[in-house]
Amino acid sequence: xxxxxxxxxxxxxxxxxxxxxxxxxxxxxxxxxxxxxxxxxxxxxxxxxxxxxxxxxxxxxxxxxxxxxxxxxxxxxxxxxxxxxxxxxxxxxxxxxxxxxxxxxxxxxxxxxxxxxxxxxxxxxxxxxxxxxxxxxxxxxxxxxxxxxxxxxxxxxxxxxxxxxxxxxxxxxxxxxxxxxxxxxxxxxxxxxxxxxxxxxxxxxxxxxxxxxxxxxxxxxxxxxxxxxxxxxxxxxxxxxxxxxxxxxxxxxxxxxxxxxxxxxxxxxxxxxxxxxxxxxxxxxxxxxxxxxxxxxxxxxxxxxxxxxxxxxxxxxxxxxxxxxxxxxxxxxxxxxxx
Amino acid sequence: xxxxxxxxxxxxxxxxxxxxxxxxxxxxxxxxxxxxxxxxxxxxxxxxxxxxxxxxxxxxxxxxxxxxxxxxxxxxxxxxxxxxxxxxxxxxxxxxxxxxxxxxxxxxxxxxxxxxxxxxxxxxxxxxxxxxxxxxxxxxxxxxxxxxxxxxxxxxxxxxxxxxxxxxxxxxxxxxxxxxxxxxxxxxxxxxxxxxxxxxxxxxxxxxxxxxxxxxxxxxxxxxxxxxxxxxxxxxxxxxxxxxxxxxxxxxxxxxxxxxxxxxxxxxxxxxxxxxxxxxxxxxxxxxxxxxxxxxxxxxxxxxxxxxxxxxxxxxxxxxxxxxxxxxxxxxxxxxxxx
DNA sequence: CTGAAAGCGCTTACAG
DNA sequence: CTGAAAGCGCTTACAG
Numbered sequence: 276x277x278x279x280x281x282x283x284x285x286x287x288x289x290x291x292x293x294x295x296x297x298x299x300x301x302x303x304x305x306x307x308x309x310x311x312x313x314x315x316x317x318x319x320x321x322x323x324x325x326x327x328x329x330x331x332x333x334x335x336x337x338x339x340x341x342x343x344x345x346x347x348x349x350x351x352x353x354x355x356x357x358x359x360x361x362x363x364x365x366x367x368x369x370x371x372x373x374x375x376x377x378x379x380x381x382x383x384x385x386x387x388x389x390x391x392x393x394x395x396x397x398x399x400x401x402x403x404x405x406x407x408x409x410x411x412x413x414x415x416x417x418x419x420x421x422x423x424x425x426x427x428x429x430x431x432x433x434x435x436x437x438x439x440x441x442x443x444x445x446x447x448x449x450x451x452x453x454x455x456x457x458x459x460x461x462x463x464x465x466x467x468x469x470x471x472x473x474x475x476x477x478x479x480x481x482x483x484x485x486x487x488x489x490x491x492x493x494x495x496x497x498x499x500x501x502x503x504x505x506x507x508x509x510x511x512x513x514x515x516x517x518x519x520x521x522x523x524x525x526x527x528x529x530x531x532x533x534x535x536x537x538x539x540x541x542x543x544x545x546x547x548x549x550x551x552x553x554x555x556x557x558x559x560x561x562x563x564x565x566x567x568x569x570x571x572x573x574x575x576x577x578x579x580x581x582x583x584x585x586x587x588x589x590x591x592x593x594x595x596x597x598x599x600x601x602x603x604x605x606x607x608x609x610x611x612x613x614x
Numbered sequence: 615x616x617x618x619x620x621x622x623x624x625x626x627x628x629x630x631x632x633x634x635x636x637x638x639x640x641x642x643x644x645x646x647x648x649x650x651x652x653x654x655x656x657x658x659x660x661x662x663x664x665x666x667x668x669x670x671x672x673x674x675x676x677x678x679x680x681x682x683x684x685x686x687x688x689x690x691x692x693x694x695x696x697x698x699x700x701x702x703x704x705x706x707x708x709x710x711x712x713x714x715x716x717x718x719x720x721x722x723x724x725x726x727x728x729x730x731x732x733x734x735x736x737x738x739x740x741x742x743x744x745x746x747x748x749x750x751x752x753x754x755x756x757x758x759x760x761x762x763x764x765x766x767x768x769x770x771x772x773x774x775x776x777x778x779x780x781x782x783x784x785x786x787x788x789x790x791x792x793x794x795x796x797x798x799x800x801x802x803x804x805x806x807x808x809x810x811x812x813x814x815x816x817x818x819x820x821x822x823x824x825x826x827x828x829x830x831x832x833x834x835x836x837x838x839x840x841x842x843x844x845x846x847x848x849x850x851x852x853x854x855x856x857x858x859x860x861x862x863x864x865x866x867x868x869x870x871x872x873x874x875x876x877x878x879x880x881x882x883x884x885x886x887x888x889x890x891x892x893x894x895x896x897x898x899x900x901x902x903x904x905x906x907x908x909x910x911x912x913x914x915x916x917x918x919x920x921x922x923x924x925x926x927x928x929x930x931x932x933x934x935x936x937x938x939x940x941x942x943x944x945x946x947x948x949x950x951x952x953x
Numbered sequence: 954c955t956g957a958a959a960g961c962g963c964t965t966a967c968a969g
Numbered sequence: 970c971t972g973a974a975a976g977c978g979c980t981t982a983c984a985g
Contacts, residue, residue, distance in 0.1 A: 285682045285977075285978090287977095287978080289977095289978055289979085290978065290979060290980095291978080291979095299955080299956090300955070300956050300957080301956090301978090301979080301980095302955075302956060302957085302980075302981095303954090303955060303956070305979070305980065306954095306955090306980095309980095313954060313955090314954070314955085315954065315955085318954090318955090332734070332737075332738040333738070333978090333979080334679070334738070334740075334977085334978055334979065335675075335738060335739050336674075336675045336676075336678035336679040336684070336739070336740070336977085336978080336979090337675075337679050337961090337977070337978035337979040337980085338978080338979055338980075339675035339961090339979090340673070340675040340676050340679050340960095340961045340962065340963085340977090340978080340979070340980090341960080341961055341978075341979040341980040341981075342961085342979080342980055342981080343624045343961070343980090343981095345675065355694065355700040355703065355704065356697060356700050356701075356704075356900075358695060361694040361695055361700070362695075364694065365694065365695075365721070368721070377718075377735070379716075379718065380719050382704070382707070395671070396716070398671075399671040399672070399673070399674060400674050400675070401673075401675070505900065506900060506901040506904045507903065507904055510904060532900075532901075535901065535904075536901075536904055539904050539905065539906055542881070542906045543906055561695075561844065561845060561871075562845040562871075562874065562875075562901075564846065565845045565846055565849060565874075565875055565878050566878065567878055567881045567882055624961075624962090626961095626962080628961095628962055628963085629962065629963060629964095630962080630963095638971080638972090639971070639972050639973080640962090640963080640964095640972090641964075641965095641971075641972060641973085642970090642971060642972075644963070644964065645964095645970095645971090648964095652970055652971090653970070653971085654970065654971085657970090657971090672962090672963080673961085673962055673963065675961085675962080675963090676961070676962035676963040676964085676977090677962080677963055677964075678963090678977090679961090679962080679963070679964090679976095679977045679978065679979085680962075680963040680964040680965075680976080680977055681963080681964055681965080681977085682964090682965095682977070
């Protein structure tokens, strides 16, 4: 005497339901729905119709388990409170979603440890791909990545040819905006920075190179503050620089939020910008074109970075070849009223 | 003659590996790892040790498939480019992550259709819970939600008692800030808005009630623009209002980014704030305390909303009772230099 | 081009 | 308190 089958029905419309409604086997239904060739066109449309009629939605968990892969792409960014990364994420999502991938967002707060923790967790989900900001990570993170074999593209910065990356040279950009200030006749140029993450320090390096090349290596003034970047901090630093170095005739802030804060502090203190001191920022964030005076800055093409990185990752996930491991999207100096 | 078993090994350390290493059955290992009572303490530590030694990471897909539930919580917000929602997300994530849940972020761009699409997709993943912004959604979305039975908490706004929500009265907040301007002696108060989403329109309603109550119902001036909110648009609207209604002595902008743009336009146009026209915003976004003059606004406690909503959802997901379906976290009027 | 069988890695539902 | 069996819903690998 056999007992009745123990069922654990979830009420879900399954592939088997679709298959029997269409009068084919589950495998054929699966292949038809996934658009695999080698299925008769007539069958495909019959399966498609049955799926539509029944309101079939594939179960991602079952799919992931059976195929040992998923349609998740994890994107790790340092912060969400900087619009830069939001723009990046929107672009990534906009490119990945139509291709059927789901974007998982992780925030590292510029911490190697948090990144490692997130990586471990996301990797357990067998993501189809990974998008990481920059190259600064722990050895353990690197090992996890290598062991996972998950395709990975790095954002914002340019890496060695053995790694995939889409970005631009942060150092060159820092050099260019400094050269712009030099070309405007400024000599006592201060570099003012917060956060001090690796990309900020590369901009610092660019600043140093430009000053050196102009024979002003000795005149370098750097105000480096490890706190997180904000308009309020920008105002504070603006004052500090002027107090410590009244001779300063220009300030290059490592990020626009600092620069905007600096510009507002200048208004408050009635420091004439750009007459007394020119001001430049970095990233061209929202509002920079609205300031008084409008802010000279470096426009960083994060939307392009997001789109191109997603496209590269899509290729890698499909096992296709990518033309080049590194895409340099460049940057541009936007000259406005503050310099 | 039986053929060899067909294996599809993924190289993963599985629960079975842990179990055999610990000398117990997979079920016992599973229970031990999940911290279920009814497992001998000695066994628990043996299993734990084996898991640690082998570097076992549970497979979320297998877990989701077997248990018909997941550890995903989907959060749908209108935008990421408004810091308000970023703060909200950080708070939600901060409360959910330690509890073992993974936050999936979806962006609706204030579109009912996009929300419906996202909902359909996320629901296929059997999320453990859902966090939605506001109450404005399509009938199809409502039906999907109801049919899914997934616990759901609504953010930012207060709903009917049959729905779970954490927020505050947008209308009351709009009324309060208008009353503040009235108390300062302003009479020709303009309401200036963009985006025009439901919460903005509730603030408009609060403005109207306050004006009505002050006997100024006829003096209402409303500048409603459906474009998305930005500092640049705030500047444009500031000018438009002044041109169309030179008698205006105060402007209540529905969001701080607009108000900041208005303040900068005032500087540009040399309109004296607050002497000639007072300015108020909404949300107390980054930079509002840095403007010249500093911006009077409504501080909205989005971090509290995120934390409380996550806590409520956690209870619902565990099947626990919640004290009340609605939590009103309130708001406060922050009076600064612009009014 | 199509399908019967087996398996992915876990947990539920029954037993004892 | 512990376990053998079955099942979750899909896809891979092998046949034909």
